[in-house]
Amino acid sequence: MLLKILFIISNSLLRLRKQKISQGTFTLWIIVGIIITLVALIPTLIFSIRDFLNTEFTLPAVLGLSMVFLVLLVFYLHQKVDILNQKITKLIAELASNHSINHIKKMIKFIFSIAF
Numbered sequence: 001m002l003l004k005i006l007f008i009i010s011n012s013l014l015r016l017r018k019q020k021i022s023q024g025t026f027t028l029w030i031i032v033g034i035i036i037t038l039v040a041l042i043p044t045l046i047f048s049i050r051d052f053l054n055t056e057f058t059l060p061a062v063l064g065l066s067m068v069f070l071v072l073l074v075f076y077l078h079q080k081v082d083i084l085n086q087k088i089t090k091l092i093a094e095l096a097s098n099h100s101i102n103h104i105k106k107m108i109k110f111i112f113s114i115a116f
Contacts, residue, residue, distance in 0.1 A: 002040060009033045028076070 008029060016026040039045050050061040 002037065005033050005037050005040070028073075 012021065012026050012029040012033070015021045016023065046058055046062060049065065050058050053061045053064065055061050055064075
């Protein structure tokens with residue numbers, strides 16, 4: 001278990017150094033790795049969380065927290081996708097505008113080359 005966590009952290013650090021992931025993504029996975037490490041090293045944290053959530057069984061507490069984490073992760077990723085979608089739309093509009101301007105310039109040059 002700890003080897004997997006170390007792999008996640010080292011892989012994230014390596015990808016950050018190669019600039020294949022952003023600092024935000026790196027921070028997200030480091031936090032996930034730290035939380036998993038803490039739960040693995042200190043199993044009584046699960047029981048404390050279970051008592052805080054006022055459940056008799058450990059599994060519902062873990063599943064409930066996992067679901068909350070996954071919903072937050074999906075929300076975070078949805079925001080990132082939405083931002084990228086907006087940037088792509090803006091870039092396409094700029095490219096279309098530049099293409100139209102270049103096309104108009106070529107047509108004007110062509111018209112003047114024929115006329116003169």
